[in-house]
Amino acid sequence: MKRACSHCQLEFNEEILKQQKKGEEILYFCCEGCERVYTFLHSQGLEEFYERLQENELSPVVENQESLSRFDSEGFMRKYVSKKNHLDEVSLILEHIHCIACVWLNEKILMRQAGIYDIKINYTNNKATILFDKNEISLSSIVMLIRSIGYDAHAYDPAMQEEYANKERRKYYVRMIVGVFCTMNIMWIAVAQYAGYFSGMSREIKAILDFASFLLCTPTLFFSGSIFWKGAYYAIKNRALSMDTLVVSGSTLAYLYSIYAAFVGLETYFESITMIITFVLIGKFLEQRGKKIAIDALDSLSASIPLQVNVLREGQKISISPEEVEVGEVIEALPAECIALDGELLSEYGSCDESALNGESLPIEKKKGDKILSGSIVVATPILYKTTKKLSHSLMSSIVNLVEESLNKRPKIQEQANALSRYFSSTILILATIGFVVWYISTQNVQESLSVAISVIIIACPCALALATPIASVVGLSEAIKRRILFREARFLETLAHANLLILDKTGTLTKGSLRVVKEMMLIPLEKEEEWALYDLLQHTHHPIAKGVQSFLENKISFCEQKLTNLEQKARGMVGYLGENRFVGGSLTLLQELGISYPQSLEQEPYSLFCFAKNSELKAIFLLEDTLKPEAKTCIESLQKSGLEIMIVSGDRFYPTQKVAQELNVKFYAEQTPLDKAEIVKKAHKEGKVVVMAGDGLNDALALAQSDIAIAMGNGVDVAIALGDVVLLDEHLSSLQKSFEISQSTFRLIKQNIFISLFYNACSIPLALCGMVIPVVAAASMSLSSLIVVGNSLRIQRKI
DSSP states (O other): OEEEOTTTOOEEEGGGSEEEEETTEEEEESSHHHHHHHHHHHHTTOTHHHHHHTTOOOOOOOOOOSOSGGGGSHHHHHHHEEEETTEEEEEEEEESOOSHHHHHHHHHHHHTSTTEEEEEEETTTTEEEEEEOTTTSOHHHHHHHHHHTTOEEEEOOTHHHHHHHHHHHHHHHHHHHHHHHHHHHHHHHHHHHHHHHHHOOOHHHHHHHHHHHHHHHHHIIIIITHHHHHHHHHHHHTTOOOHHHHHHHHHHHHHHHHHHHHHHTOOOOHHHHHHHHHHHHHHHHHHHHHHHHHHHHHHHHHHTSOSOEEEEETTEEEEEOGGGOOTTOEEEEOTTOBOOSOEEEOSSEEEEEOHHHHOOOSOEEEETTOEEOTTOEEOSSOEEEEEOSOGGGSHHHHHHHHHHHHHHSOOHHHHHHHHHHHHHHHHHHHHHHHHHHHHHHHHOOHHHHHHHHHHHHHHTOTHHHHHHHHHHHHHHHHHHHHTTEEESSTHHHHHHHHOOEEEEOSTTTTBOSOOEEEEEEESSOOOHHHHHHHHHHHHTOOOHHHHHHHHHHTTTSOOOOSOOEEEEEETTEEEEEETTEEEEEEOHHHHHHTTOOOOGGGGGOSSEEEEEEETTEEEEEEEEEOOBOTTHHHHHHHHHHTTOEEEEEOSSOHHHHHHHHHHHTOEEEOSOOHHHHHHHHHHHHHTTOOEEEEEOSSSOHHHHHHSSEEEEOGGGHHHHHHHOSEEESSOOHHHHHHHHHHHHHHHHHHHHHHHHHHHHHHHHHHHHHTTOSOHHHHHHHHHHHHHHHHHHHTTHHHHO
């Protein structure tokens, strides 16, 4: 006699099962692992798991002897664990997940543990994202807990997405081959049946042809169509209806009716069922191909990070993985080798190709002390550099993570389309039922009534509606990546398309940002101490004006022997002390705030100014000039034509800002502090505007945070990635223009796709209800609507 194991539900001969008495009930277990997990779940009050499991079967609990120590190793923690709000976050792939009940159980067990603050499990790919404190619970303890309830876990790696996608494609290939083979052969039989229908055919011959059709239809429905059965099962289990529900219900009704019709000598629909499953399967396969575009883009980025680097340790060169490299270690990079980690050049000079990051075709010459960015390629000669960041925080890893996040998050319009398709499914089932009843009452013909119901269900499958947004979003994001434009989330495509106000910083965004001193006014000759103080002030700010002055003075001031103390960053400059003396460097406004007098004629200068003062005495003034980027005027005009209101908000003085604004014919605000910029964004929000702020990510942080979309230019890519919703990896305004074009084109095509889907259903459903569409034509037209949506989405590549 066979009995089911009380935990995994698998059936075994009773004599080999281990028995355990619990009150009046006898429990049966196939192994000690299942018994242990069963006892543990009941001790934790989680017996509800077995109610949720229902008739599903689990794999028997297998003892995993693999060591857990690797999960706590420094290399593993560096590669897979990241910091998030002072906690640790890790992504794991859970194995042996069979159903929603398994997801529920893992979430319940893990959330009960001290040290685990959040867990999200994606049932579609079994990815668990866990937020924990490693000081309270180790990662190995988390994995051990997962194993203790009969599951297993391993690290999630973006490269695994390619393997998963290939596995899914193989499934579709095999199912499509079976479906196409059966469809081609069943159509030959259908030709014979239709010929016999008009010219006459004996009942025996018809029965043989019906049986042959049945044999070809069955594997198509239950093997090729297993994807739809699985989707429909989980949808119904979770009290929802989906596209799969419509496909399965329509084809099953036709299948059961055809079996009945074959026995009583009526016309069958086996060939229609086969074609329905095959056509819809082709549509699903196209969706998989669309997803592969995104995975390929992510994979190409991941592949750019080298697997090994040459580290100099104790005078020896050793090859290790980038994950093992510590901050401060020295790495040798050879010509044509890709830089793995961010660092600082130790060699006297070097040359790096940064085209993958910023699109610059010519190599960038580097000198000792310059930044080395991961993702760049060494040119001509080997270089030595000291790492300044770990792999997980280096530029290329940040870009890969940002791209992965954007591909995993859906735009708002997609959520709305998905919600619409769920309501749509239940509406169609009701209409099909009404159609069947009305036709049966009026004709008393079951076959004709059933044909109408099946046609309504099949023709109205919301495949096109389900594909409308994801395909267009994925193609849009992929096209952006090719142009070195990174969207942090897919929903920002939609927000950017709705934007009606673009706020631009001036220096470094509209202008080249490389200001040069055109005039130096030394009111009083500087002493050595004053020169050192000036140069030290300039070294402690990243503002382009200060950098322009620093570059001008580089060969005029000797090595700074004394350092300022109590350095204070002001909104418009810097203040520091050397002994009793206060030194000030910054704008006229800062001088005014600190009560330092200056010639009033300076306010009329059409140049950017940097003033240097000691105590209350103005010592030197530097007049600097910046020039517009070559493409600035063309890009601004193009964006204005698209309906965008454009405004310059700059911290620079009135006259230099006015000069740029007049040249570009836009509104402007000058002499704005970071707080002032944020207030302008808030005011625009109160007026109901969707605000996009584009800046260099340095002194625009507050305004970028307040805007609906923060576009960070590539001047400081590491800071930009931290602040930007959209990151432009180069400094060209043409990329800013292109980001708007991509978002607008993508959103326009999404709306077109939804319209195509709804228009198709509005026209086809009434025809089906009127009996003017047979099931096989319904299947073909439904698949055609999906193909139109996919083809329309791919037009983004030609439009941009």
